Amino acid sequence: MKVVTPLKSVNLPGIDDYAAQHTTPDPAAMTALVSETYETLDLPEMLSGPVVARLLQTLVHAIRPQLVVDVGTYSGYSALSMAAALPPGGRIVTCELDAGRAGVARRHIDASPYADRITLATGRALQTLSSLEGPFDFVFIDADKVSYYDYFQAALRKLAPHGLIACDNTLREGEILNPDTDDSGTRAMCAFNDAVVNDPRVSCVLLPVRDGISLIRPVS
């Protein structure tokens, strides 16, 4: 058999910037939300950003989901990005524990053309996931990292046969290569990534996009 040298990883210095420069930018309507997030909220780096937003929109556009669950609203960026790509009749439930962040998100959702498609559920995302009626067509997991496996299990239970789960930050800025770290979020992510790749119920691909996005689908 011919020996083929695998392609090298593209995650070289400057590649993320190049990817962002060659990705459709956020619409102007998102400027107010992003500015307010940077000016008034803590941890603005939690915004998933334009590359992830375009990826989510592309998936939503292709899947044409009727029900999307956004686990981790923050200021509403991922929910509003996905809402813009929903098919007619599609809706999003977005989950946020923190009342202050939920308040910012609610204002921006109400001011958007997508208010009728987005329900903001305040409280623990696990409770919201268990209270919602499925099937879920698309689930974006981007809340507290230590609970990813619980979110995954709860989402999978109600996932449509052709549904998809996307999980953000599965590379933890490369820290997953250091599983002995003291950081509980990174240790949980290592355990989560190992559990998912060994789970016979699903097939997954970990994309080294920005901070890592894992796409997980059920197998029959």
Ligand SMILES: C[S@@+](CC[C@H](N)C(=O)[O-])C[C@H]1O[C@@H](n2cnc3c(N)ncnc32)[C@H](O)[C@@H]1O
């Ligand atoms: C990384 S941010 C979400 C970013 C957002 N998806 C975006 O793209 O801009 C994570 C959010 O999850 C929220 N969160 C943390 N634990 C939660 C829980 N148990 N239930 C619901 N939300 C939670 C945090 O308050 C935070 O706003």
